[in-house]
Amino acid sequence: xxxxxxxxGGLVQPGGSLRLSCAASGFTFSNYAMKWVxxxxxxxxxxxxxxxxxxxxxxxxxxxxxxxxxxxxNAKNTLYLxxxxxxxxxxxVYYCAKGNVKGPGxxxxxxx
Numbered sequence: 001x002x003x004x005x006x007x008x009g010g011l012v013q014p015g016g017s018l019r020l021s022c023a024a025s026g027f028t029f030s031n032y033a034m035k036w037v038x039x040x041x042x043x044x045x046x047x048x049x050x051x052x053x054x055x056x057x058x059x060x061x062x063x064x065x066x067x068x069x070x071x072x073x074n075a076k077n078t079l080y081l082x083x084x085x086x087x088x089x090x091x092x093v094y095y096c097a098k099g100n101v102k103g104p105g106x107x108x109x110x111x112x
Contacts, residue, residue, distance in 0.1 A: 002026045002101045006094060009106030016086050020106060022079040022096030030054075030074035036081050037102065038092035048094070049081065064090075086110045 008020040022034070035050040049070040050059045058070050069082040079096050086108075093105040 002098055004096050004098065004101065004103035006096055006103045006106040009094060009108045011109045011111065012086055013112050014087060014110055016110070017082070017084045018086065018108060020081040020083065020094055020096075020108075022081075022103060024077045024079065024096075024098070027098065029072075029077040032098055034072065034079045035097050036070060036079075036094060037097055038090075038094045038108075039105075040089075040092040043092075045095075046092070051079070083108070 003025045005023045006020060008018060010018060012018055031053055033050060033052050036048040037045050038048050039045050048061055048064055049068060051070045051072055055072045060068060067083065067085045071080045072078065083090065088110045091108060091110050093107050095102040095105045
């Protein structure tokens with residue numbers, strides 16, 4: 001059974017940074033591309049970033065390009081999202097996902 005558990009969210013001031021982690025289990029992590037998606041209050045799911053199975057290629061939504069960095073450690077079955085220069089509009093629940101399967105999410109709130 002695929003299990004994904006996000007952590008690292010919290011309250012941060014505008015301009016601050018957070019690093020999210022996603023612990024994966026129940027499948028061969030290194031065989032699959034992974035992605036981050038988010039859902040802001042009252043809005044639908046928004047794709048944020050994606051990383052290939054080997055970690056060599058990443059893709060980002062225009063809204064986070066240059067501020068967010070996705071990486072992975074296949075030896076630890078863990079996906080990361082480094083978020084810098086955070087803005088209030090980044091406030092959302094952040095999910096890691098394998099295909100259509102995602103974890104419970106972690107709340108990120110950007111506010112002064």
